[in-house]
């Protein structure tokens with residue numbers, strides 16, 4: 137199976153190397169998931185949110201799932217849901233090979249919001265894997281690593297649900313970034329979202 141995914145980080149205030157993305161975490165206790173997808177994707181998104189919550193450790197935020205109603209990505213204001221994850225669909229992504237796109241907005245190493253864009257044309261058999269893959273990006277800031285392919289992962293491997301690799305990654309990430317001290321959120325002014333990062337293939 138060929139799975140391509142775009143990950144784009146818009147670093148606010150401190151534009152720096154893409155490696156920053158790997159250290160960016162959510163610091164809020166709960167993160168809303170705002171589902172604007174079509175009926176074809178909605179059950180997959182809802183199930184994936186439950187699965188991701190199940191592997192997130194106590195120090196990580198919980199995801200709260202809300203159905204908003206079908207609205208294409210290009211009709212959703214990017215400023216909406218600043219502390220959450222917006223999931224929406226588009227007729228197609230830039231490359232027909234690309235099955236999902238996750239855009240991060242990061243401030244001072246903290247994820248402030250995420251948008252997951254899913255193409256309508258995706259093969260139904262791949263939807264579980266694609267949504268799990270994108271949600272691992274969204275929940276942990278993990279980058280793509282198409283060469284690794286552990287068979288216990290939906291983000292670096294081909295699983296259709298989170299595996300032990302994914303659980304371990306989340307546990308380690310949020311252990312190293314203890315949020316109990318309460319990080320500052322949304323301080324300062326924003327720059328115009330310089331984009332970098334990019335698309336990787338395998």
Ligand SMILES: [Zn+2]
Nearest residue numbers: 141142143280
């Ligand atoms: Zn990806």
